[in-house]
Amino acid sequence: MALNIEVELTKAPKQKPDVSRVGFGTVFTDHMFMLDYEEGRGWHSPRVVPYQSISMDPAAKVFHYGQTVFEGLKAYRTADGRILVFRPDQNFKRLNHSNERMSIPHLDVELALEGLKKLVQTDRDWVPETEGTSLYIRPFIIATEPVLGVAASKRYIFMIIMSPVGAYYAEGIRPVKIHVESEFVRAVPGGTGSAKTAGNYAASLKAQEEAALEGYSQVLWLDGVHKKYVEEVGSMNVFFKVNGKVITPALNGSILKGITRDSMIQLLQSWGVPVEERPVSIEELYEAHRAGTLEEAFGTGTAAVISPVGELNWRGEKLIINGGETGELSAKLYETLTGIQSGKLEDKLGWMVQV
Amino acid sequence: MALNIEVELTKAPKQKPDVSRVGFGTVFTDHMFMLDYEEGRGWHSPRVVPYQSISMDPAAKVFHYGQTVFEGLKAYRTADGRILVFRPDQNFKRLNHSNERMSIPHLDVELALEGLKKLVQTDRDWVPETEGTSLYIRPFIIATEPVLGVAASKRYIFMIIMSPVGAYYAEGIRPVKIHVESEFVRAVPGGTGSAKTAGNYAASLKAQEEAALEGYSQVLWLDGVHKKYVEEVGSMNVFFKVNGKVITPALNGSILKGITRDSMIQLLQSWGVPVEERPVSIEELYEAHRAGTLEEAFGTGTAAVISPVGELNWRGEKLIINGGETGELSAKLYETLTGIQSGKLEDKLGWMVQV
Incomplete structure (x- = not known):
């Protein structure tokens, strides 16, 4: 053409x-x-x-x-x-x-x-x-x-x-409080969750509204089949740092293949931080928190780049992550990616296209 | 106002x-x-x-x-x-x-x-x-x-x-061949299946296209959680006549509350035909067919009123219903409802609004 x-x-x-x-x-x-x-x-x-x-x-x-x-x-x-x-x-x-x-x-x-x-x-x-x-x-x-x-x-x-x-962060990067959604479902395998299409967002509005009424700024979506595995947070992918390792839900057909997600994984690997892409259950996160090994949690997406999670609320059980503060790794990922994007840091991975 | x-x-x-x-x-x-x-x-x-x-x-x-x-x-x-x-x-x-x-x-x-x-x-x-x-x-x-x-x-x-x-039936009511969908999912509890909203239809297009390539005119949707229970056929509700009784999937949150569906249930009840609204598994239908008790199957909706199902194909196993012909009850429901709608039959249930 x-x-x-x-x-x-x-x-x-x-x-x-x-x-x-x-x-x-x-x-x-x-x-x-x-x-x-x-x-x-x-x-x-x-x-x-x-x-x-x-x-x-x-x-x-x-x-x-x-x-x-x-x-x-x-x-x-x-x-x-x-x-x-x-x-x-x-x-x-x-x-x-x-x-x-x-x-x-x-x-x-x-x-x-x-x-x-x-x-x-x-x-x-x-x-x-x-x-x-x-x-x-x-x-x-x-x-x-x-x-x-x-x-x-x-x-x-x-x-x-x-x-x-x-x-996005006019007053500095700031962690958000997240409601773990147990009623509404965003996507399911065989559905349209891995496509960036209107219906997924339409499906999310109601849950978002109800969470906001309770003082939560986003919802954490669980899988639609078992209501057990973590999928996305709001319209972002989600990562957890547990005992020095970073884990993120594997792309299972109902999760969007985020470009910021992929970039974060590449950065982490380039730093030698172990990254696991696999199913992550909400129970595993609560257990890690009880054991003191849930160190950080953050969402990734184009709008915010990184959105640290300071609190999760699942069925009324609240869990405070990293004392409600932005974690060290979250901050480093944020500074690095925004640095590359704004041209302040060297673009070693060839991500930026000059127009 | x-x-x-x-x-x-x-x-x-x-x-x-x-x-x-x-x-x-x-x-x-x-x-x-x-x-x-x-x-x-x-x-x-x-x-x-x-x-x-x-x-x-x-x-x-x-x-x-x-x-x-x-x-x-x-x-x-x-x-x-x-x-x-x-x-x-x-x-x-x-x-x-x-x-x-x-x-x-x-x-x-x-x-x-x-x-x-x-x-x-x-x-x-x-x-x-x-x-x-x-x-x-x-x-x-x-x-x-x-x-x-x-x-x-x-x-x-x-x-x-x-x-x-x-x-809809220029040459008389005619049964259709249906592909039982095992890959794609239309809706799931907690999703938007019971709302008449664009995303549900967007989600269905791909499955419909693939079924058409195999010679099937519609898909039968199974539930998104177990891929076991029958939900809808194409964009219609679905009914089965088994051993003299009529069964249709219960409204479980992922099925549209069809107005034709409701009207059919009222007609059947007024005739003394037993109607059950409950979960219907695809296996139950195949077993009923083997036992010789699956007598009729049909979809209901505004466009066709009744769309008899002549064949189901689930994972390659074909099942011919009523010799591929329109069943007696399907035909009677069709004639009755279209008769009421066109003013030929008395509107005993007060359904028609004159404009």
Whole structure:
């Protein structure tokens, strides 16, 4: 496919916000990337256009049957003014994994990367420069065929929109209190848990709301079959440091293959810290805590990079981890990865793509 | 809330199609119903407007997090020209059950019913009159707030769109071949299976595609925990006649509370046929077949009313039910319910609402 991306510039550039004052994903840049798909023709018409509303038939399949996938990644501005994107190839590979599960046609990874670069270049002034800030990038595909039959759509749009975001930890990295979810289930083997698709997030809203009412900022998801094994925390992967070793739930088909997760594992291995990917039961964690060997716990994801867990509450039994403080290893992982992302530390693993 | 529904009539009425030649849900009537929601203001501005595309921000939550619910029901034209809708109050009650699970604000059932009636009245000429035809009605709610944070939306649109549909069985009721799904899972207790929400349907597309490649028209879903108990067939509830009794899976939290399902149970009970709602294992069905007591199997839903099952294939072991023919009870249920719906039979149970 020819990488001929048309660019239509906005005639009405927006005022850029003070990113320290905007909520996550509430303000969008001047432009967006679009690419259309029709059965028989394939993906076509890549273009950068002014950010704008799209016209949708009310019968479009995405509204009724949720046939949609998405990704999330970030661009960072370095002290010397370069713009770096973190592992974008991994996001588009995962998008195709999600497409496979959701019966959406594969996307050409090279074309998607070119579209992403062209869009970031067009809106390069929107990448904020303050410490800890970034430009959040949201690629997504929606099914647009206006037909109510329950079957895969014959038409799609792939889009990329972007939103400048403030520092996740404006007042320093801070551990959160987590409710271990015993009623609601996010995903199950054979379901869509390993795909980044809307339904998984829709399923999570209710549990999140109920946990918030109890003063917990996220839920820890247990597996849907046994309600025994730890899967994810909020919309992040989860890690535990037990007796010097780091353990994280193995990718069992219902857990998202996090790119931050993979990066953390690579960093830990490069430091010689043993990492185990295997089933982790909630009982094992409570036992380790009783034995005094549960040293740290943290979630990993694009938005926060690391979110230390200071407290777990499972069926009313509270467990305080590392005295409710950020652990040493959590802090080191956070400093290292954000250092690489912001260009302050050397990118030994070749993760950053300059735009 | 005042039931003051504004009506804006189309200036360009469409040509009505030959419903015997259109696919399900591909052609829409001249008008649609809309109702807006904003946090702090509630549902407001009920209106009937010309059917048209809607303008959506690309960041609207429905595209990313699938916060959406829907319903499906039908209007029928009687031989004497009246227009009847089948149990619409039940659909809006279920919509609120779905809203509850998906963290969407409740809808006023009376207002929704008024909107439905006003819309059907406005497009009454679109209700087809040939035997077996109907006007399919699709109420749905989508989250429209343009914010990427994973949390319930603060804005929604409720809409009703309508599509004239041909006879489901143009050449007479006909049993289908069903693949018993052992890999993919539709829903699990604690998940969203009992809500009519997009993600459940998105999750089903892949299994349906793979079954179609093997020559099966639908899949029979087993429970996601044990992969042992029968849940639904395609997007229908499922019934079995075993040794004179009718059994159907109990509503366990992962099965949709079908309105056709409920109606069938009421009809059967009114005839004195014993009905059991309880867990039904796939092994029990295979054993009943070996014992010669599996007499009939059928799915129930709005689109087909009854879809007899002529063959099951579980892990390659095929089982032919009633010689692959429509069973006597299946046929009687079909004739009775479609008779009531079309106004040919007396509506003893008070199910039909005249518009």
